[in-house]
Amino acid sequence: MSVVTKCIGVAKKVKHRFDAQIKARTPVYVSPVRRIERVKTDERVVAMTFDDGPCRMLPNPRGEHGKGLTMELVDILEKYGAKGTFDVVGSTAANYPDEAGKEGSASWGGKKYDHYPDIGHDAEGGAEVCREEIDRILSGGHEITSHTYAHVLYGPKNVVYGSRKYLGDLEKAVSDLEKLHTLMKERHGYTIRLSRPPHYVDKIAPGLTSYDALALMGYQYMGASFDGAGWLPLSTYEAEVEATWRPLEKALSEDPDSLKGQIIFQKDGFNMARRTPIADGLEKQLELLSDAGYKVVTVSELMERSPFADLGPGDDAFKAARKLLGKRCCPAYRDNTVRPEAVMTVGELCETVFGWEAAKKRVERITQKAGPWPCGLSVDHPYGAAVQLAMEMGCLERTPRFDPAAPLTAEILTAFLHPIFGRTPEIPSKLNRGEVLKTLAQIL
Ligand SMILES: [Zn+2]
Known part of the structure; x- marks a missing residue:
């Protein structure tokens, strides 16, 4: 050497x-x-x-x-x-x-x-x-x-x-x-x-x-x-x-x-x-x-080969995650991993569906120093704006004590999707990130 x-x-x-x-x-x-x-x-x-x-x-x-x-x-x-x-x-x-x-x-x-x-x-x-x-x-x-x-x-x-x-x-x-x-x-x-x-x-x-x-x-x-x-x-x-x-x-x-x-x-x-x-x-x-x-x-x-760090065309949730990107959803983490086996949290679901729409609101709230979100999340919480949007859309119950890290349940997912699609899609039995992304990709 x-x-x-x-x-x-x-x-x-x-x-x-x-x-x-x-x-x-x-x-x-x-x-x-x-x-x-x-x-x-x-x-x-x-x-x-x-x-x-x-x-x-x-x-x-x-x-x-x-x-x-x-x-x-x-x-x-x-x-x-x-x-x-x-x-x-x-x-x-x-x-x-x-x-x-x-x-x-x-x-x-x-x-x-x-x-x-x-x-x-x-x-x-x-x-x-x-x-x-x-x-x-x-x-x-x-x-x-x-x-x-x-x-x-x-x-x-x-x-x-x-x-x-x-x-x-x-x-x-x-x-x-x-x-x-x-x-x-x-x-x-x-x-x-x-x-x-x-x-x-x-x-x-x-x-x-x-x-x-x-x-x-x-x-x-x-x-x-x-x-x-x-x-x-x-x-x-x-x-x-x-x-x-x-x-x-x-x-x-x-x-x-x-x-x-x-x-x-x-x-x-x-x-x-x-x-x-x-x-x-x-x-x-x-x-x-x-x-x-x-x-x-x-x-x-x-x-185009793959937009993600941990999912390629041969992987199970790849198609769904890529389709969601095309629909302006946010299926991946900031480090560009999808982590299909991980538990999907409620905060992540909100950000996945409303992340792009919420980006500007998030910035406005921070720059206007408007204080915490009504859901109780701090002003600069990465999911604050998306969670608030989800509540305004009727996807989530309004509460001043929202826990973004709570794992997603079948009830929450069903209630979340209903106002958006006007119907209830089939909910997978396993609610890991990969399965939830596949469900979202089917109906979005
Ligand atoms: Zn330089």
């Missing part, structure tokens, strides 16, 4: 342990916005997301073709019949006054803000000025997703970005997303459906997160499950290039199926050492994937 691989390995292990601890402490709720990190599929398919572009600047040190980085990456992808997902910004040109931080650190491209492709070079990147690049991406059948217009943090991130400016306001976050959405729609006739918050910072304001902003936009949250290391600064360019493909080679040699359904995090821009190892690493990554029989597709194509 090379020193590079070892260093990345240790850093990633520490990060994974930290992430796992946070995950274990975080309760999971059914949600209209799901975080898509990987999906369950039996096919050897992966997606690659390229953050922070488009970028017109030449790759560094490999600028000999005289072609900007984004154009170079699209050409390489197409040489291998691969489709990329370009997680673009609109423009970082307004992110001033600012100055560059220490080379090789997280603030290399700005102390107060991010600047793409680089500080002082904001006019050489972003969808606003890179019209040709966006057209080229779209004509090649690649996907565009929203990495926000200005790439300003939604909320504070003290550990790494203590001196960073942040929006701290849901309305600002949404209007920033709308700006890029409108640009793509009006100029390119393209509708964005997925978004990744800058640096994955989710907390915006008390009770409000990036999931609320994405719900108001009708987007899904785009995560990633495998790091392509395009951001990583190392002692030499060669080491950086190696870091982009070595972990992929290792994963494929240990288990050639391990990449199925994963999203690989890539960079359409400079790393912290102002180099672009992706320009040389991508070709090697694509070779490895193609040798192992993998097809590289867009994130949306990956989600």
Whole structure:
């Protein structure tokens, strides 16, 4: 094992342990916005997301073709019949006054803000000025997703970005997303459906997160499950290039199926050492994937295989859960699992049926500081608005002491569905999540 691989390995292990601890402490709720990190599929398919572009600047040190980085990456992808997902910004040109931080650190491209492709070079990147690049991406059948217009943090991130400016306001976050959405729609006739918050910072304001902003936009949250290391600064360019493909080679040699359904995090821009190892690493990554029989597709194509992390086309409740998504229901948890064997709770039933409709009401109540819901749930409870809607629709008995975690019973389900459908469907004998979703899919 090379020193590079070892260093990345240790850093990633520490990060994974930290992430796992946070995950274990975080309760999971059914949600209209799901975080898509990987999906369950039996096919050897992966997606690659390229953050922070488009970028017109030449790759560094490999600028000999005289072609900007984004154009170079699209050409390489197409040489291998691969489709990329370009997680673009609109423009970082307004992110001033600012100055560059220490080379090789997280603030290399700005102390107060991010600047793409680089500080002082904001006019050489972003969808606003890179019209040709966006057209080229779209004509090649690649996907565009929203990495926000200005790439300003939604909320504070003290550990790494203590001196960073942040929006701290849901309305600002949404209007920033709308700006890029409108640009793509009006100029390119393209509708964005997925978004990744800058640096994955989710907390915006008390009770409000990036999931609320994405719900108001009708987007899904785009995560990633495998790091392509395009951001990583190392002692030499060669080491950086190696870091982009070595972990992929290792994963494929240990288990050639391990990449199925994963999203690989890539960079359409400079790393912290102002180099672009992706320009040389991508070709090697694509070779490895193609040798192992993998097809590289867009994130949306990956989600056509399966939209969920734990259910694929071969699983029992898959069809029902997918049909419900198409009906604007919320059959999955925020972490994109369906968990068909788990007990369905009454709160989950409300959110599954009314989650999208309730998203705006939820935000209004929190921003207007309107106090607890009449059902007794706190103002920012994820199911508060959906439960209230269910009560207003006559699906649930009105009570000021509602328990969202109570397991669903046949009586509650029958009473819940009657006002919506005007009749009582057949209630399954086992009321786990999978069976309840199948019942809902039959009648919705
Ligand atoms: Zn970014």
